[in-house]
Amino acid sequence: MNKETKRQHYVPRTYLQKFAIKRKKNYNINAADKDNLEKIIFPNITNVCLETDIYTLAGQTKEQRQALETFYSDNVENVYNEVYQTLTDDSIREIDEEMHYKIVMTIITMMYRTSKWIHLHNDFFDTVLDRMYSLCQQTGKDYFMYEDVKYEIKGKTLDEIKTEFRKMKKEVQVLTQLEVALKLINIRKFDGILVSKISSDNQLITSDNPVILSNINPGHIAPFDPENMIRLPLDSSHILTIMPHSQSDGSHRITRINESAGMSVAKMIANNSSQLESAFKYILGTKRALSNFIEKLDDYKKPISEEQKKNMEELNEIVRMMVE
Numbered sequence: 001m002n003k004e005t006k007r008q009h010y011v012p013r014t015y016l017q018k019f020a021i022k023r024k025k026n027y028n029i030n031a032a033d034k035d036n037l038e039k040i041i042f043p044n045i046t047n048v049c050l051e052t053d054i055y056t057l058a059g060q061t062k063e064q065r066q067a068l069e070t071f072y073s074d075n076v077e078n079v080y081n082e083v084y085q086t087l088t089d090d091s092i093r094e095i096d097e098e099m100h101y102k103i104v105m106t107i108i109t110m111m112y113r114t115s116k117w118i119h120l121h122n123d124f125f126d127t128v129l130d131r132m133y134s135l136c137q138q139t140g141k142d143y144f145m146y147e148d149v150k151y152e153i154k155g156k157t158l159d160e161i162k163t164e165f166r167k168m169k170k171e172v173q174v175l176t177q178l179e180v181a182l183k184l185i186n187i188r189k190f191d192g193i194l195v196s197k198i199s200s201d202n203q204l205i206t207s208d209n210p211v212i213l214s215n216i217n218p219g220h221i222a223p224f225d226p227e228n229m230i231r232l233p234l235d236s237s238h239i240l241t242i243m244p245h246s247q248s249d250g251s252h253r254i255t256r257i258n259e260s261a262g263m264s265v266a267k268m269i270a271n272n273s274s275q276l277e278s279a280f281k282y283i284l285g286t287k288r289a290l291s292n293f294i295e296k297l298d299d300y301k302k303p304i305s306e307e308q309k310k311n312m313e314e315l316n317e318i319v320r321m322m323v324e
């Protein structure tokens with residue numbers, strides 16, 4: 001009988017392979033800690049972007065406990081190579097409805113399944129528990145009320161309470177992530193698909209939270225906003241963008257752009273900087289891509305030049321036309 005999967009990847013290994021180097025049967029990828037960029041390590045992809053039992057559910061049988069892990073394996077991990085080959089084949093312009101759906105489903109589930117969402121929620125709720133615990137100590141109570149449920153804290157430390165709540169809420173969190181993803185997929189299942197290819201002189205990086213959201217309207221970006229552009233670097237030279245608004249003529253096509261020298265640099269800087277900002281722990285890619293980005297990071301933080309500003313204006317104009 002097959003053992004249950006305990007070490008569960010929240011970024012598909014089939015995705016990570018496209019930025020990795022194959023060594024016999026193994027794939028290794030370069031990684032840099034976002035808080036300590038000086039040291040680049042070279043782990044096997046089986047040892048990055050994973051947590052123990054992150055998707056394991058409660059249940060009496062193996063099938064029940066592994067249901068969510070199996071869903072992601074069947075619907076993302078096992079179809080990603082087909083999606084990737086379609087997106088990076090320059091000769092493919094027209095696709096069928098099924099492939100269109102697979103592409104959108106892949107990128108949106110990748111956006112919502114990463115552990116960063118869970119950790120951000122836990123950090124927020126830790127703050128809530130800090131205040132509740134402190135209030136109980138001040139008032140002499142040995143319990144507090146949350147969502148009309150009474151929680152006893154007598155004889156428990158604050159850390160023990162936080163651990164209990166994380167275990168209690170973990171299953172709700174991961175199932176809610178999938179539920180939200182499926183709702184957004186249904187809204188955006190036939191949105192526009194744009195693949196940009198940059199020159200070989202420039203290289204893209206990715207991260208442990210690789211899907212990037214942007215919006216032509218200024219202000220806070222809400223993850224569920226159907227007006228968002230959703231971007232994902234596919235490998236060192238290709239970027240996928242899901243454009244808002246469904247294709248009203250019922251066609252299913254891939255728009256392709258080969259970026260010129262200036263636009264290629266602008267795309268690389270924008271992606272790599274966004275990946276560093278978005279990452280939970282690590283940025284990932286080839287040794288050359290990471291080293292070049294880290295070495296020039298201070299330059300990227302400087303005010304943009306007139307040439308770079310022109311390139312970005314050109315990019316914004318392309319985006320505006322695509323949205324229309």
